Amino acid sequence: MRILIAPDKYAGTLTSQEAATAIAAGWARTAPLDELDLAPLSDGGPGFVDTLHAALGGTLEAVTVRGPLGAAAPATLLLVGHTAYVESAQACGLALTGGADARRASTYGVGELLLAAIDAGAREIIVGLGGSGTTDGGAGLLAALGATADRPLDEGPAGLVGVTHIDLTAARAAVGGVSIVAASDVDNPLTGLFGAAKVFGPQKGLTEDELPGVDGALQDLAAATDRKTAAGKGAGAAGGLGFALALLGADRRPGFEVVAEATGLAARAAAADLVLTGEGAFDFTTRGGKVPAGVAALAGEHARPCVVLAGRVDVGNREMRALGVESAYAMVERAGDRALTEPGAALEELAAHVADQWSP
Template sequence: MWAATLLGMRVLLCPDKFAGTLPAQEVAHAVAAGWREVADGDELLIRPLADGGPGFVAVLADALGGRRVPVPTVDPLGRATTGEILLTDDGTAYLESAQACGLHLLAAAERDPKATTSYGLGLLVTAAVEHGARTVVVGLGGSGTNDAGAGMFAALGATPLDDTGHALPYGGAALAAVAGLDGTPRLRDATLVAATDVDNPLLGLHGASNVYGPQKGATREDVLLLDAALERFAGVLERDLPGCPAGLGALPGGGAAGGLGAAVLALGGRCESGIGLVTRAIGLDAALDAVDLVITGEGSFDHQSLRGKVVAGVAGAARDRGVPCVVVAGRVSTGRREAASAGVTDTYSLVEHFGGEEHGGIEAAMGRPAEGLRALGARLARQWSR
């Protein structure tokens, strides 16, 4: 609990990333800088947030400390890139699938979930195990893959094979011919945890291919092919992988990150709420109990934001404590009534700050987000500070 000043406000800044522009830490610091220009005597507590997607490791590193280790890996098309693992003193390693499987690593013309692979994630998991981690927490989100972890299995030492005994090509489409696994995943008894707030199963109308495949470049024909291919792969995993749970294709969370949730479950791991894990790590509940105002935000505050995403969780927790909650976003398309019912007191948009869509506001919001957030931080201080 903080010691409050006599008149100053206590403000909690806990935004998510602004996808495609700024990580959560930079969002929070930009708003804070603007606020301090107007009300430097107020107390600002900066607690950036993430679910399992991009920024997961950086946010946890700020909260938990530990050692960040760079790891050579590959992107969804097998090109060299660098990821990292966060190693903490309790024997836990944290990593994020988006550093190797992220959609942001692909140009628009390269997006094809029939061909993209999770092999790079397997290299990150291997590095965590080789560094002695007893628990490996994998943040899932923002992926450009749809191979149910087949590439990851290959990197861990269990290569998917066709019925002639040859290794399959990478990508979800090749799994239509999967007939078995060659080898056993090398995890050295480490436990895997999938950090995700997606509860979709691997297969079916609400599964990875149907719901998320089109976002990654899949056509309707691709979706049908991929769903059938993942069904075949799930059957092979249940048959050949010791400890794989029955009914893998229908388990909640299995559809996260193109089926990487199912891969973790097949390896005897479990799914856990990504935002829940982060909020515990940063002490969000204690911070909410001690403030007069909460500022959160994300790139696009829309109808999806109120269905289990970071902003909805923060706003609901603030509402339960009777604390006003302000959302700062790149753009806002959620109606005031809907936002208010979720606990949001007011919303501020970078696009509107820069003149609206008809006056180039979108381009300015994408090109100068830190400048706009600083200006909005000053505006918030003028409106809210005592």
């Protein structure tokens, strides 16, 4: 039996490579004769650059940028010909903020990443969006590229309250002649009930009391620039980085599509008898562009069953089937607290159990 193992990261515990390795080890324990194809993935969040480097080769260049709270942050850009791949989480990720001072966390360093890519000769920049610790609508990125306003753009959403005018002339000139792609992991708009602050703010450290004010600051930002773009698909990705990139003329592609194309995932799914995927939390956000939804869709196109191994499973059978997933298994249900304290071992044990259910 041929098994394609194509997980995303398990946020805060395992990289996608570590997850794929753990699943493979557990599966082999139960079904040692099965043929395993490991395809660790990313939807644009953490691991985006490493995954693409493994698939495409190219040259990695180390740069240092301003982190979300002002401290220097190491980052890496991948150059493949005249195309650069950058990962916003390296410059403004939740791992860098730890959920602290979320109202002042800035995306300034992502703008510096774009400038570094242009200085390296890139004519196309693909920006992986996901895993951010910021909710500033990409204002910091715009500031790094030269945008100015009547309020500070590099002090997070707190600095945007009451902004009425933004001049994007210098920022647009800085990326002139360069094609930009926003590779996002979600479809959310910038503001409103399903916007960047309301949906993702709490996981970045914003309190319930702070959410209306941050959403209001993003509304001010949109009113000063482009309300129509703010309502666009993916504008709320990475705390609104999708919006800022759209203001610069970026095209949007699902991050999963970018990685799936680079890894030849469709052909690998077609060659498999069973497709496994996974992530930390298999929940209502999965359908918005996350890896398991994309993998399940590809598996369905080739009439291959898809099974999810997740840290938590927070969707019912009806929604799971609507996504094209046959079954979903949760680490916490079998391993309890060990899903967090020993995630690799817990995932390996879960995979061994799933293999017993699915391998002949």
